[in-house]
C-alpha cells in the first residue's frame with residue numbers, strides 16, 4: 001500500500017475528479033480499488049467524508065458488488081468465468097491447475113499478496129472461452145499454455161500493459177447478419193433524420209415499426225418513449241442498459257464493440273424525442289476492456305457535432321452521454337436496480353409502480369432501453385418504421401440478435417428475423433447432436449429436442465438473446481445445478497423468497513445431482529419454485545426457478561435416474577453422524593449401526 | 606353525493622383515501638393482513654413478502670400496492686396461506702429460531718404470524734448460520750440469530766431517532782444487520798432503550814436487558830389472543846405485553 005499521505009491524496013484526487021458527486025460513488029470506489037487492490041476501512045471512511053455520506057452507506061455499497069473487495073486481494077486478481085459454457089470448455093480443470101501453480105485454493109489470496117484466483121458469473125465470452133478476468137480485464141481462450149505464461153507474468157510482476165495482446169483479444173464472431181448488422185450505417189444519419197422529421201414524426205415511425213424491447217421483456221418501445229415524453233418535468237434522462245448479465249448472452253458486447261455509433265445515435269435521438277439532455281450507458285463491469293474505446297468514440301462524436309451542445313448546429317439540440325461501469329451484480333440489469341446503481345447506491349430493485357418513465361434516475365422521467373433496442377431505433381429513424389416491420393411475425397417485428405454458445409461448431413452472433421425456428425438456428429450454427437437448449441439464459445426456458453420446431457418470438461419463445469446448446473454427451477443436470485448456483489450468487493438479498501429460496505433450490509438440485517434425492521425432493525422443488533415465481537419482489541427471484549421447473553418437465557429422466565428408491569431421504573447423512581460417535585466410543589458392534597447395510601460397509605477395510 | 610372509493614377485500618368493501626395502500630386501508634377498516642416488515646409509522650418496504658394478496662388474480666404485496674377503486678383483493682384463501690407459510694418457513698430456517706429458549710417467545714410477531722398462517726414446522730432444511738450475540742450495550746442485547754432483515758430498526762433509528770445506528774449490508778444470503786461503528790458493537794453507539802429503534806423489532810433480535818421473563822410464558826401477548834386481534838407487537842404498549850413505550 002502507498003504511503004499514508006499519498007494514499008489520502010489519491011482518494012482526494014479521485015473524488016475531486018468525479019466532482020465530489022455522490023452519484024459517482026460506485027465509480028469512485030472502483031478507481032480507489034484500482035490503486036489499492038482492495039478497499040480498506042480507512043479508504044471507505046475517507047471517501048465517505050469527502051462525499052459527505054455516512055460511512056455505513058459507503059461500506060454498504062462496497063459490500064454489495066462482487067468486484068469490490070473489503071478484504072485484501074492480490075495485486076493480480078484473476079476470476080474465472082464460471083458459466084456452464086465455460087465448464088463445457090474445461091474451465092474447472094484450468095482453474096484447479098492455476099490454483100495449484102500458485103499454491104492457493106479457489107477464492108484465496110497468496111500470502112505475499114501478489115495474486116488471488118476465484119470464480120465469477122458468466123463474463124459474456126461464451127463463444128471464446130474458457131474466459132477469465134484479470135483486474136477486470138477480459139482474458140479469452142484460456143488453455144494450459146496460456147496459464148503457464150500467466151504464472152510467469154504474475155510471478156515476474158509484469159504490468160498488465162506488457163502482457164501479450166492476444167491474451168486479451170475479443171473477437172466479434174458475427175455469423176449471420178440481417179438488417180441491423182448487415183446494412184451500412186453512416187454516422188449521423190439517424191440524428192439527421194430525427195432533426196429533419198421532428199420528434200412526433202419519429203415517434204410515429206417507431207409506432208409503425210412495432211419495435212419491442214430487446215432486453216427480454218418486450219415492452220413496446222414507442223409506448224415507453226411516449227410515456228416519458230408526456231411525463232411532467234423539465235429534466236429527463238436516457239439510459240442504455242448494457243449490463244448484459246444473463247449468462248450466455250454477448251450480443252450487446254458485440255454491438256458496443258463494433259456498432260457503438262449506432263447505439264449512441266439511438267440514445268441521442270431518444271433524447272431528442274423525450275426531451276432529455278443527458279444519457280448514460282450502464283456498462284457491465286465485465287466489459288471494462290471496452291471503456292477506453294467507447295470514451296474515444298463519444299469524444300469523436302462531440303468533435304463532429306453529433307453529441308454535446310448544439311448538435312448538428314441546432315442550438316435547441318443538446319445531448320451528451322456518460323458511461324458508468326458496473327461492478328459485478330446481475331440484479332443491476334433490472335432497470336430500477338440499475339438506476340439505483342447509477343445513483344451510486346447498492347443495486348436493490350425499487351418498488352414499482354412508479355416506473356422509470358415517470359420516476360427514474362434521480363426520480364426524473366427516464367427511458368431505460370437495451371443496447372439492441374437503441375441500435376434498432378437508430379436504423380428505424382433512417383429507414384422508416386414500415387421497412388423494419390416488414391420483417392418478423394405479427395407480434396414481433398424486425399430481427400433478433402442471438403448469442404450462440406455451447407455445443408456447436410460455429411458459436412457467435414446470429415441475426416434472424418423474429419419467428420425463426422430453433423431447428424433452423426441449430427442447423428446454421430452446426431449443432432449436430434443437440435438434446436436441448438437453454439433459451440434466454442438461466443431465467444428463460446429449458447427446451448428439449450421435441451420442441452425444436454418452436455419459433456423464437458414474443459408469441460412463442462421470447463428471449464433476450466442467450467442460446468446455449470447441450471449435446472447428447474452432456475448431463476442436463478450439470479447445467480441446471482450451475483444455473484441454481486448463479487441465482488444464489490446473484491440474489492440481491494432484499495426479499496425473503498429470493499434470498500432464502502435460491503439457496504434452498506440449489507441445495508435440492510445438488511441433493512438430487514449427487515444421488516441423494518428422492519421423489520419427494522422433486523415435488524419439493526416444484527412447490528418451492530411456484531412460491532418463488534409469484535412471491536419475489538423482482539424478476540430475478542421470479543424467474544430463478546424456471547430452469548428447474550422446465551427441466552423437471554422436459555428432462556424428467558435426468559432427475560429420475562439419480563433418485564433413491566426410498567420416498568424420503570434426510571438432508572443430512574445419519575450414518576456419517578453416527579460414524580463420528582462410533583469413532584469416539586470405539587464401538588463397532590451391530591447396535592452402533594443404523595442398519596445391516598451400513599454395518600457391512602462400515603466393517604469393510 | 607360521491608361515495609368514497611373502495612375496493613373489495615374477501616367480499617368486504619374497504620374504503621380508502623388517495624395515497625393509501627391495500628395494507629393501510631385494510632388496517633384502518635379493521636381487517637388483518639399478515640405482515641412483518643410493514644409498520645404503519647414507516648414508509649413501506651416490501652421485503653418480507655408475508656403480506657401477499659391476490660389483486661384481480663395477480664399475487665402482489667399488500668403493503669406496497671396502491672389502493673384503487675374496483676380492485677378485487679383476496680387474502681384469506683388457502684392458496685395464499687400456503688404461500689405465506691412457505692415464506693415463514695424460509696425465515697425460520699434462515700436464522701436460528703429456538704423459540705423455547707427465546708425471551709420473546711409468546712410476544713414475538715414472527716412466531717405469531719407463523720401460527721396465524723398455520724405453520725407447524727419449519728419444513729425446509731435449516732441453514733444453521735453462525736451469528737454472534739452483541740451484549741456490549743448496558744441496557745440492550747442484539748441476538749443476530751433472530752434477525753429477519755425487515756429493516757424496521759434501521760428505518761426507526763435513521764428516520765425517527767436521527768441516530769442511524771443500524772444498517773443492512775452485504776448481498777444475497779450474506780445480507781446482515783450491522784451496527785454502524787468501527788467496532789460493530791452496539792455499546793459504542795448512542796443507542797438508548799428509549800429510542801424508537803428499540804420498540805419496533807418484530808422478533809427477539811433486539812432485547813432489553815434486566816427484563817427477562819417478566820411475564821410468564823403462557824400469559825404473553827399472543828398466548829392470549831391471535832395476532833389478527835392483538836395487532837403488531839410494535840403497536841401494543843409495554844404495559845400490555847408489547848414493545849411500544851407507554
Ligand SMILES: Cc1cc2nc3c(=O)[nH]c(=O)nc-3n(C[C@H](O)[C@H](O)[C@H](O)COP(=O)(O)O)c2cc1C
Pocket residue numbers: 212213214215216217218219241242243244245246330331332333334335336368369370371373538539540
Ligand atoms: C434480474 C434482471 C436482469 C436484467 N438484466 C438485463 C440486462 O442485462 N439487459 C437488459 O437490457 N435488460 C435487462 N433486464 C430487463 C430490464 O429490467 C428492462 O426491462 C430493460 O432494460 C428494458 O429495455 P428494453 O425495453 O429495451 O428491453 C433485466 C431484468 C431483470 C429482472
Ligand code: SF4
Pocket residue numbers: 701702703704705707708709710711713714715716751808809810
Ligand atoms: S425471535 Fe420469535 S420466533 Fe424467533 S426464536 Fe424468538 S420467539 Fe421464536
Ligand code: SF4
Pocket residue numbers: 751752753754755756757758759782805806807808810811
Ligand atoms: S433487528 Fe429486528 S427490526 Fe432490526 S432488521 Fe432485524 S428483525 Fe428487523
Ligand code: FES
Pocket residue numbers: 331491492493494495496497498499536537538539540541542
Ligand atoms: S432478492 Fe431480488 S428478487 Fe428478491
Ligand code: FES
Pocket residue numbers: 639640641642643650651652653654655656657666667668669
Ligand atoms: S409486510 Fe409487505 S412485504 Fe413485508
